[in-house]
Amino acid sequence: MSEDTFAFRLKVLLEHKKLSLQQVADAVGISRPAVHKWTRGGEIDYSNLRRLAAFLDVNWVWLRYGDDAVRDLGLAGTTELPMTDLRRRYTAEIVSNEARMKQAQESTGIVTWEWNLVTDELIYSSNCAQVYGREIHSNEEFWEILHPEDSVWLNDEAMKEVVASKAPRVWDFRIILPDGQTRWIESRLATLLDDAGRPLRVVGTTIDISARRQADFALQRSLQLLNDAARMAGFGAWRWLRAQDEMIVSDEWCRLFGVDPAQAPRHYVELSRHIHPDDRAAREAAVNDALAHRGDYRVLYRACLPDDTSRLVVEQGQARVAPHGEDVWLTALSRAAQPADMAPNGAAAGN
Structure with missing residues (x-):
């Protein structure tokens, strides 16, 4: 409770004058619970405020509104709160809180x-x-x-x-x-x-935040290395977190499918837009089987490019339980198909 409140000033005065709630109630002409509410921050009407201030022998403006109101109204005299046990405890609490705050501040x-x-x-x-x-x-x-x-x-x-x-x-x-x-x-x-x-x-x-920045820079360098390696190898990658329906797509995957990285798929269903309609069903069947058995899959399909042409793509993926055990991660690599991929065991999906 702040010292600059009606309730605090009233409690300090009652303690200083050794007055009980019942004595105040009898003097003002109200119930004891009503006085108790005042000490808890409850509102007080004007007539009771004047009677209470007269009984406590203090300025009613100061009692209700504090020192600032007395100064703003240009009233003569000031009222000092006595140093009671309540004020000592309050002051000690402030000092203790400030010390804890300073210690926490310096340690962090x-x-x-x-x-x-x-x-x-x-x-x-x-x-x-x-x-x-x-x-x-x-x-x-x-x-x-x-x-x-x-x-x-x-x-x-x-x-x-x-x-x-x-x-x-x-x-x-x-x-x-x-x-x-x-x-x-x-x-x-x-x-x-x-x-x-x-x-x-x-x-x-x-x-x-130097340590955090250094970690960020190190991560960026690692990602750049992986992106460079993926580009030289011609592999695009993506990962789907099934429970959140959240996708992470590499820049090389975007290049392979002719997609602006800013427009990369962020949800699994968006991948279908980049796969030839005739190849979607076979690919989806392979993916669903991998998800059901937490296994691997390999499919060959046509990627639809923005210029209305298509590119034959090999996609190899695996479904695994996430580290926390409550989700399934589907991770895949995609690359442009090579002649060797046309062997019977790599026949194109949908063909």
């Missing part, structure tokens, strides 16, 4: 920051140097550590656009550490507004 490497648009003050959390390699105290210091290629788009103009749009953003960029190493950073930021809808502060969190 998350840096928080806040840019005050009114004072132009930039404040980073205490673990800033762990991620950035140094303390950051201003936007100018931040721009200085950006990788030259990223400083082209991440600059003062980009920040002005963020503030003007008032929309949250996620940025991935590189920084240069004092020892010359490059580190990848992911930053999530949002603009906070005042009551009139005007930008007041920009707040954000940043985290080192």
Whole structure:
């Protein structure tokens, strides 16, 4: 519960004055459960509020609305909440929560920051140097550590656009550490507004994603190697996850079938559009048999190309239980048919 609530102020006053709920109820002229609801955040009407404030000997505006309302109305005097056991427990809880938050923040490497648009003050959390390699105290210091290629788009103009749009953003960029190493950073930021809808502060969190980026780059290199090898060998590949009806199709498969990779099949039924109508039934029968027996299949069929011609294709596949045991994966390789594929045991489907 926040200290800036009617319920909290009431509970602190009751504890300080050693008043029971029944004593308050008798003094105000209402039931004990009604007073209990007030201490739990329940609403209070004006007449009962005035009687309650008089009984507690406090300003009724302060009791209901707090210090800000008293100041806004220009009322004289201020009211200080006494340091009761309740306030001590509340303060201790805040300190404990902040300590846990700081520990979690530092252990996970998350840096928080806040840019005050009114004072132009930039404040980073205490673990800033762990991620950035140094303390950051201003936007100018931040721009200085950006990788030259990223400083082209991440600059003062980009920040002005963020503030003007008032929309949250996620940025991935590189920084240069004092020892010359490059580190990848992911930053999530949002603009906070005042009551009139005007930008007041920009707040954000940043985290080192260098390991993730390196893994992504390694995966991309591996995929490129596989794609290059598949292209040289003339093999196209695809995998179908049956339960999700989700397909993964290689670039070489798209080249073989004359398909733009952006328009590659994403569902199994879409494959049929690229197979000659007279060959679809025989191919489907072979696939269904492999699915039923978790086995292999080999079919020869005509692929329909975008220019209304066809290409004879050999497809070899296998149906296997997925690693988690709850799905079936159908994986296949396709290539242009060779004369040897015309042997009797490789007769074209549908012919």
